[in-house]
């Protein structure tokens with residue numbers, strides 16, 4: 001396939017996004033709709049690979065948080081993010097966000113506004129919500145957020161499917177918050193944990209012992225990427241699907257596109273999906289992430305189609321929803337066989 005056909009394929013392929021933070025996913029267009037100042041719009045996007053700093057990336061979310069300061073802005077941001085994913089043929093989106101309060105907006109109203117945004121874009125595609133705990137928050141705050149998450153889950157069981165641990169990995173610890181994830185799991189929520197975004201083999205070991213349904217990033221697990229043999233062996237045994245975010249890892253300085261840790265997943269045939277993480281901050285799209293996978297990982301159209309198919313299986317959708325999505329992907333392939341002939 002020539003580059004134009006490859007790009008057309010990556011755009012047209014029905015895609016599955018499993019790792020997208022709401023306040024990291026605001027495009028410049030959405031920031032302007034929200035009335036963001038032009039200098040903040042520019043500052044938010046650290047698309048330059050020269051940036052290469054995870055710590056600096058976390059400062060960018062403050063800009064989005066300033067823009068989504070009230071229920072209406074949260075609602076508009078949610079709707080627009082969903083619409084943008086839909087416009088590039090994402091057929092299933094798991095959006096994640098951290099409950100947040102501002103003057104005039106409680107954490108509950110915040111979550112309600114996101115849910116409303118999801119409900120009002122139902123026609124575009126299937127969207128589920130994952131609520132995040134931030135490892136930078138105090139244990140007491142995370143406990144309060146968990147109470148809210150469980151309350152919201154009972155109110156919106158078809159939308160709120162999972163819980164995530166995110167935030168700047170240099171702060172906090174999974175072990176201190178583990179009991180909250182155990183509670184969430186008991187209440188029926190699926191779990192996904194940001195894991196190994198910095199070198200920390202001890203914490204990676206604890207996360208793997210918890211056996212979450214999915215892992216985010218997993219940059220430093222394999223021994224070739226400053227991880228350790230034991231953790232990699234454990235992951236190979238458990239086969240926990242990993243949410244891979246190529247541009248995020250490259251821009252935050254953990255690796256290059258040509259030498260990304262996902263190569264080890266490919267070599268050992270371990271399950272993974274391709275995701276954007278923060279498409280606004282990293283100025284990317286899921287289409288672009290698939291293009292990078294073709295270019296830098298040498299994956300073929302059949303292999304990328306298979307990644308979409310496998311991601312459906314890794315998703316937190318129910319079995320009926322998974323069957324529906326799988327049949328959509330099969331139908332699309334049957335109608336687009338020209339992309340699959342050499």
Ligand code: 6MZ
Pocket residue numbers: 021022023024057061096097098132134166167168169194197248252277278
């Ligand atoms: C860890 C990240 C992240 O929740 O306000 N977040 N956490 N690693 C990453 N890799 C770059 N990218 C985003 O979206 C913004 C929040 O998502 C988490 C951070 O906690 C950030 O404050 P929400 O919608």
